[in-house]
Amino acid sequence: MTREKILDEALQLLLRTGVRRFRVSELAERLGVVKSAVYHHFPGGKEEVVAALFQREEGRVVAVMEEAVATPGSSRERLLRLVRAKLQAIATLTELYRVPEGVVSEVVQFCRSRRLEFLKRERELLVRLLQEGMERGEVRPLNVPVLAAGVQAALLDLSEQVARESGLGVEELTELMVDVLFSGIGGARCVEC
Numbered sequence: 001m002t003r004e005k006i007l008d009e010a011l012q013l014l015l016r017t018g019v020r021r022f023r024v025s026e027l028a029e030r031l032g033v034v035k036s037a038v039y040h041h042f043p044g045g046k047e048e049v050v051a052a053l054f055q056r057e058e059g060r061v062v063a064v065m066e067e068a069v070a071t072p073g074s075s076r077e078r079l080l081r082l083v084r085a086k087l088q089a090i091a092t093l094t095e096l097y098r099v100p101e102g103v104v105s106e107v108v109q110f111c112r113s114r115r116l117e118f119l120k121r122e123r124e125l126l127v128r129l130l131q132e133g134m135e136r137g138e139v140r141p142l143n144v145p146v147l148a149a150g151v152q153a154a155l156l157d158l159s160e161q162v163a164r165e166s167g168l169g170v171e172e173l174t175e176l177m178v179d180v181l182f183s184g185i186g187g188a189r190c191v192e193c
Helices: 003-017 024-031 035-041 046-070 075-097 101-114 116-135 144-164 170-183
Strands: none
Touching (some): 003 024, 003 046, 024 035, 024 046, 046 075, 046 116, 075 144, 075 170, 116 144, 144 170
16 A cells, blocks of 8 residues: 555545545545554544645646746746646546535635645746746736735635636636736726826
8 A cells, every 4th residue: 555545545535525524544444454554654644644635636736837837938828828727727626526515615725724835836936937027028027926926816716716616617717817917907098088
């Protein structure tokens, strides 16, 4: 038995039961082993299993986002790829795991309270992308950390929408978000005003 096998089974159990009702004893039973076998790999028990599970899944999402940004292009194109990659990863995970509505809320709350490392990596990626855009003259000079925090907050909100509502158009959401960021929401200026 490997850590990955334990985490694969833990994911299925967590998505069925939620974080609060997740039990190491039930995980061990599903794996066909005694609890001590799970504790051998995860001495911290439930907390360590759940933390490792989220770290693994978030690592996968960050890797997809980093790959999207690594491809050359304008800042707008790279941001489009980053947003699209994250939203598609969220949509795929949601569809793949078919998270029940009651569990989605609990998982979202857990993520918000425990995902500091993921948020840090995501923000660093956004800061780098925006800073490069400013250096190339594609993004007007602004406070990069504040701008990255705003983009990250919007991306978090969109990610939660995608997780809750299957069938949302990831392409349309991506285009809208990046278009608003690069064009703003104001209409044409009134010449007479």
